[in-house]
Amino acid sequence: MTPEASGGLAVDAEVTRGSFTLAVTLAAPPGQVVGVLGPNGAGKSTLLSAIAGLTPLSAGRITLAGQILDDAATGTFVEVSRRPVGFVFQNYRLFPHLTVAENVAFSPRARGLGRRAAKSAADHWIDRLGLASLADRKPDQLSGGQAQRVALARALAGQPALLLLDEPLSALDAGTRLDVQAELKRHLADFTGPCLLVTHDPLEALVLADQLIVLEAGHIVQHGTPAQIARQPATDYVAKLVGLNLYTGHADGPQVKLTAGGTFIIADHGLHGDVLVAIRPSAMVVSTQHPQPSSARNTWPAKVTGLTLLADRVRLDLQGQPPALVDVTPAAVAELSLSPGSQVWLTVKATDLEVYTRTSSQP
């Protein structure tokens, strides 16, 4: 069964805005959360607004459950208000003059229910999202996490066949984000239609999405499960997001000659040709002297150019052949008295290198 016929979303579309072009092909089966990950200006929000009908396509088509929403070739276009779409906006856009209950009842009412029927439809979602005690509040009396729940309830109350979430957690402070994220995951699991979730936070994408699409400069650069993408990033951007060192190179049996200079000894996969090598920053060992011979096969000199304190560790920016990002403990930084300019040796085991073929579609 094709996803379109079973209630899925199919997008094969182009949106041109001035000199920017978004060209995307994707399919979201019902019940699945498709994460759209990408840097600012990649076209993530444009994609959502095209699907919602706020931006018409310049080429291609969008279908939902086999029904055309927008088709540039034939001119078919379903107006925003007629699309069975629930949209959770980045800053929620809750109507400030309406109470929580009225916000949630807005869609049922706008879609033609009477006052009383709309209220009972809203009550269902208010209960379901645990908002009963907040029903009479105005949006400016809500915390970030509560507003997020109201926004979700408001979108779901219209009984959409498709859910669009634009950076649903970015307006929250770090403290509440994890709780709200866990809660959002539960509610998304209950939603039976396809769901598109735009984010620039890789962790959010990894936790919430069933499959991931990475968008850069209007194009999809990688598509796969979160695990695949986290382990084998296809571009520098993705590698940075998931916190991996990524190198391009040329494999020849047990050796990879890197484009940026240097050579890695790898566990032989019998690979030949263009490959990507990913290394976790915590997999590398930093020493201040040339290490003793050991089972680790790769050792090279490097210079510390920067130190960044992360939550529980320090990320070292190292210049060498190749350059690298390495995570060490604050205690290690103190003990080795590392500072910008320090000369060090880097060591990494061949088995800690993730080596995979570079496909042609990947830049």
Added chain:
Amino acid sequence: MVTRTAPSHLTAPERARRAARGGASRSVPAPLLVPALIAVAFLVLPLAGLLIRAPWGRLGVALTGADATQALVLSLWTATVTTGVSLVIGVPLAWVLARTTFPGQRLLRALVTLPLVLPPVVGGVALLLAFSRVGLVGRYLDYWFGLTIPFTPLAVIMAETFVAMPFLIITVEGALRSADQGFEEAAATLGATRMTVFRRVTLPLIAPSVGAGAVLCWARALGEFGATITFAGSFPGQTETMPIAVYYALETDPDAAIALSLVLLLVSVVVLVSLRDRWLRGGSVQ
């Protein structure tokens, strides 16, 4: 040249002020202070004169004189009807100007705002040419319906609307332009048609501006003189509004003129106070 430190005295409150707000001396140089004081005197003295010369003892008598009461009542109800009419037709026009695009829109906006700068008497002449019994439209109104507009209370309302409605329109249009259209987009994704969006989201969000525009429109209508006297004349009880009554009473019954002027002054002060948040908050208009 060497800058010499020349100590001066800083009072404790001034110290506190500078510490709180920052900034250097706030003293006013004489070449600015003197003209500023002249301007203040020029604006305030006439109003003071009005208050000083007011027949406070017999204010009640002056205001309850038949002509004065008639003018007061006529002015109040025509200004109110004018505001109502302006809301009904002006707010939709403001929406059209702010939320749609069509050829000639800039020209239309210019035409709509023209009455703001047009001498009201010219507006009166124009209304007369359009709606008098021999006017462009008036002749058909007369011919088909036997309707004669000039020199009736209806003419007063039309003259006031012509002059005052643009105040409402530009206020509301400005509010619509600066309003966050994200809410309207959100409403559309929730299934609301454009009309529902307007009724349930746009209008409630700009309600404070609509209110301010209505107050402004009402105040302008209440003070309307030139267009009204040209198009509607000055028949006591029929078309003689307060400003017109003041003008004529000045010759026959100065006390009544001053009393009516005080009423208009009071109304203006009330309007100003009601709009203070928008206008009197130095600099930043919301």
